[in-house]
Amino acid sequence: MASITFMDCSSSTTARLFPFTRTTFRHNSVLFLRRLVRPLSMRSTSLRTLTVGSSSVSSVPAINAAIGSEAGAKVIDGKLVAKKIREEIAAEVSRMKEEIGVVPGLAVILVGDRKDSATYVRNKKKACESVGINSFEVHLPEDSAEQEVLKFISGFNDDPSVHGILVQLPLPSHMNEQNILNAVSIEKDVDGFHPLNIGRLAMRGREPLFVPCTPKGCIELLHRYGVQIKGKRAVVIGRSNIVGMPAALLLQREDATISIVHSRTKNPEEITKQADIIISAVGQPNMVRGNWIKPGAVVIDVGINPVEDAKSPRGYKLVGDVCYEEACKVASAVTPVPGGVGPMTIAMLLSNTLCSAKRAHNFQ
């Protein structure tokens, strides 16, 4: 779990991007369970005709990216969209079972006793159950040999009832993460982190087997809210392998003009202010201020950062990379934290597992 930092919008006066090593994003999936303290209604936006894994713009009333909104930003309700997607997945899983007698299966390997990892795995398992996907769990002790993990991966690779394999990170320090992740069959790499998948994502005319869950969730939110991507300026803040970089590649595949802002960028606010679409994934609480945002831009906030909050019984609250109150005054639409991108990650994991099963059985 990321350490608690102490920063709110008012104190974050100096914009700085730090090289980030935190694993917050990978574990976003759990956070969708938390309730948004001050829920904002999604005004004049109803969701209809949503389709699983849709890559086309759905027929929800479009948010007009980069066109100002005097009355404040629309809230992009990830919790609501994720719920809808999970319902769609449940329907598809059920149809698949009825028609060809196959149930998609997700295997999760957990090594060691980290409480946060155990929680994430438990939530993934619950999510699978809720849509009818079989889940398989292996829990190995902290001092297991790398070989032991590889043996289980190999078993799941060969098991036709398993369509997705997920190794919960971080692994104990004596293990080589790269070796272990590389051992997962590309056909079952539902995380989409295999370099072959990333290469295909980067290349025009190639198709990845899986798209990493969090960036896929970001783009899905844009689609479901009818945000036009083609021809728009998009700025991705952060260049991690699991969010920033694949998010930029996805936006480019949809004909956005992308710029990638990172810890070595000298004028992040100036570049960010040119964007019609902002995706921030750096793990810096309230870093993106209102004056970084072009009026009317659409803001997708991937960061989930704990900050001190004396009013909370826990002593902290969760905030995004974006100063939400300020963003609401400038942007045309914005994701809250929590309740924005977080819930989408696990929905996309379920979607990837379903897609994998469909592909394996040539089921349309």
Add this chain to the structure above:
Amino acid sequence: MASITFMDCSSSTTARLFPFTRTTFRHNSVLFLRRLVRPLSMRSTSLRTLTVGSSSVSSVPAINAAIGSEAGAKVIDGKLVAKKIREEIAAEVSRMKEEIGVVPGLAVILVGDRKDSATYVRNKKKACESVGINSFEVHLPEDSAEQEVLKFISGFNDDPSVHGILVQLPLPSHMNEQNILNAVSIEKDVDGFHPLNIGRLAMRGREPLFVPCTPKGCIELLHRYGVQIKGKRAVVIGRSNIVGMPAALLLQREDATISIVHSRTKNPEEITKQADIIISAVGQPNMVRGNWIKPGAVVIDVGINPVEDAKSPRGYKLVGDVCYEEACKVASAVTPVPGGVGPMTIAMLLSNTLCSAKRAHNFQ
């Protein structure tokens, strides 16, 4: 060969980026043989301590990227740098032969009777000979079966005297280019186009086995001229799999802040003008005008485009994507066309082949 277009700096008043399908870039290698009609001297820049495949900034006097030069731009002399690199490669090939008795080998497969392809293959062969690399050539008739090509690839994959395999494109239309390119062993993919190589190039903490030759040549020119990349704004114009996209990934690996301009970008000139480093690879003659360039920027022009020229006995001359005369007045450094990036492509192919042989034999 790209068709001859009729555009000079003065007539190119409307900036437009077209989706490009031409294969110009892949065949750049031959063009280094042409002489620059109006050579510009490389003032106050001497090359020293150059190293083969160096990825660090060499100790040549630095061009101060993004700092204006009243006296016009320095010319980045790709022909001179490529010559130097080939000398370095020849020395390494010779040392390898002496010390372990191994000679690097490059296999080229040519299918059909395209004259341009035959010329490119002949030039690659000559280049190999000039540095002491063995070359193997297979020339198959136009109506060969895909299986026949795959058989030769398989043979070269298994042949320990072959360290690089190159399939000359375009292939006849009845063949599946993707199938054929995918058949080349990743350890011998000296073109660097395999999605696994591209994926590793995109990912932090991963290393590609090979970097595509033309973008590698662009970055090598920046290194050899001491252009600082870290922290600079870089704009890549064009997003092709073989130049634009990998060039952007390479710049990002070196901590530039990248933006990628393409045919769907609405305001290419405005974005390009923010760049300290511009790499243009679109195949549009003289598209990048002087007013697209920030004073003091470094400009790498990958385009090689034929335009009408009544004064030439051939009736045309070759120009870049960048209006050279205008760029010279604004930029701090610029590559000419021809004689800029072109000669670097084949030098990088030789470099990749040498690296492959060294890796195969664990030779430092």
